[in-house]
Amino acid sequence: MTFGFAPSADTSPWAASSMPADSTSRLARMLEPTEWTSAGIPLLRNPREVVSGLHARHRPTPATAVVAVLDHEERLNASASFVRRGSAVADGWEFRNALLSHLRRVIPHDLRRRTPARTAVLLYCREGDERWTEEDGAWMWGLRDACTLHGLRCGAYITLTRGGWQVLGEGRGGRQPSSLSTPASLAETFAAVPTPLRTGGGAAEVMLRTAAR
Template identity: 60%
Template sequence: MTFGFAPPPHMSPPTSTDPAARLGRMLEPAEWASAGIPLLRSPREVVAGLYERHRPGPSTVIVAVLDAQERVTASASFTEPSAAPDGWEYRNALLTHLRRVIPHDLRLRAPVRTAVLLYCRAGEPRWTETDGAWMWGLRDACTLHGLRCGAYITLTPDRWQVLGEGRGGRRPGPSASDEQGAGRRGAGTDRPAARRTTAALPEPLRTAAAHPDSPCPAGAVTTGRATPRSAGGGAPEAHRHTAAR
């Protein structure tokens, strides 16, 4: 691993508005396939798990950090920047969210955790220039955060696809519990749907909630327990004695 000084992520490159320069900050499928990106053992499970936690809509980006057993240790979702596709801007956005949900591993001799990116978009599953910019941004963000660059996955209306590998499958659908809940709400219940980004998460998940000094972004997956409610209204023993009389 080489070390050097990188400009602050909020700074834009001098040629950020040059279309030719932006084209240089993207990766073609052949470049991505030859970069030694580690293959996911079970991409279907990774896609289904991230979909269940974040419920991505159009133009949603999910960046997740996996341990050696492909368990999600941290993840965050956010909306794609509205500017023209630029790997530099995408790298900065990924770094911002990674730094909020998990500490860097730059002190390690070699990366032990892997970052993957799931991009929900319209259109066909085939590679686009926007995908190339996200690939460039993911690779650079991983280098600056001490992570191994992992799979880049697109989620289109019909299917998911691991670009550069040729593996894909049907788009994840709502779970049985979701469908039952929708049926109950349709039967006349006015209660809103519960947020599921914090439900049924694995024990080793590391999140921004574990670091009280860091802000918790809206799209970050967090865990926590409900705060016990106070008994307010007097001691229960007194009420029981009154009722006995």
């Protein structure tokens, strides 16, 4: 799969000089692929299995974010999904708050641990192709910050588009599932019964499909 940058008016050479202060602050709350790669994000052992499982559980459509918490063996402990509302410019601070809110609903924090024992990953279903966008950068910043505030290890950021899925910053991906494909049943996705998910006091239906719509 190709890797590059989607066109953006904010990346033009003359844009920075005329950029208002709030835009400058917003751009500071995003991560570019090189920054993400250098952050030492742990690699998923089986990204296809993780993506297929989340796709089957949450059935994401464009603008849907799925945040999941995995244990050290990549078993799913908890997950939640929600739809990004409106057409406002992407801001990592708002994404961080949304992710943190949903994490708090489905799983207790690990702030008392010296080192994180669990890892949070984010699957974002969107329009466009697999190339990095400023919206991706804002989600990356938001995921990293939300993990810090919830005592989790920051894990992979995965995009789901018409062309398939891709783990950004790694170059790993596949054509199935995609934003257009029909989700498989959980019975088809998991060969064995998965570890029971924790709700952290949240409603059980949060784990089945969406935490908010």
